[in-house]
Amino acid sequence: MSRKMIKKIVCPHCSASVDTELWSSINVTQDPAARARIMDESLFSWCCPECGYQAKLLYPCLYHDMDRKFMVYLIPELAQNSLSDPVVEKQFPELSDIKKRLVTDLNAMKEKVLLFEAGLNDKAIELTKLALSEVLAKRRGQAVSTGYFCSYDEEQNRLGFTFFLKGEPEPCYQGTRRQVYEKSLEIVGHFSPAQQDGAGFIRIDGAWASEILKQYRSEL
Numbered sequence: 414m415s416r417k418m419i420k421k422i423v424c425p426h427c428s429a430s431v432d433t434e435l436w437s438s439i440n441v442t443q444d445p446a447a448r449a450r451i452m453d454e455s456l457f458s459w460c461c462p463e464c465g466y467q468a469k470l471l472y473p474c475l476y477h478d479m480d481r482k483f484m485v486y487l488i489p490e491l492a493q494n495s496l497s498d499p500v501v502e503k504q505f506p507e508l509s510d511i512k513k514r515l516v517t518d519l520n521a522m523k524e525k526v527l528l529f530e531a532g533l534n535d536k537a538i539e540l541t542k543l544a545l546s547e548v549l550a551k552r553r554g555q556a557v558s559t560g561y562f563c564s565y566d567e568e569q570n571r572l573g574f575t576f577f578l579k580g581e582p583e584p585c586y587q588g589t590r591r592q593v594y595e596k597s598l599e600i601v602g603h604f605s606p607a608q609q610d611g612a613g614f615i616r617i618d619g620a621w622a623s624e625i626l627k628q629y630r631s632e633l
């Protein structure tokens with residue numbers, strides 16, 4: 414079930430106090446329209462009815478896809494890498510085999526949704542992304558600031574990523590063969606199998622991938 418609450422938000426422009434709907438969790442299996450509102454970010458767009466001031470309003474929101482068995486918990490500015498949420502775990506006791514991920518920004522949330530929907534493993538995607546960003550940084554002589562999985566072509570066996578290089582406003586598309594992903598899957602199976610994930614939410618991101626890659630390279 415999707416859950417929302419009403420909170421008063423004070424407009425930073427005109428100081429009006431505005432009752433605002435905040436969605437603490439959305440269930441896209443029961444409420445498919447909510448998925449689109451995550452993907453176009455309208456769930457986090459705020460507009461003051463008094464003065465028209467617009468802002469992005471990020472708040473904790475749990476994304477739940479029951480069919481594909483994953484949850485992505487967006488918690489802005491969260492510092493820790495894992496989270497056991499007894500309330501959520503109690504709420505969904507039947508779903509202990511579900512993938513649970515923590516993210517701190519909306520782009521990362523959308524990326525998880527896209528790749529889990531494509532049936533991909535997010536750990537292998539993070540490793541693939543890291544390997545590609547290293548190659549790209551070397552080739553362009555510029556550090557990569559962020560990168561996201563963006564497409565999977567099953568027929569062509571290709572995965573696509575979008576990278577942002579430091580100091581360059583335009584994103585850079587980078588495709589790769591599925592074999593690179595398969596190799597990453599092998600590394601995941603060895604260093605971080607799913608059965609070691611535990612019951613709570615975990616963060617799988619670039620920092621996680623760097624750590625795993627370090628372990629892998631030290632064993633070579």
Ligand SMILES: [Zn+2]
Nearest residue numbers: 424427461464
């Ligand atoms: Zn206002």
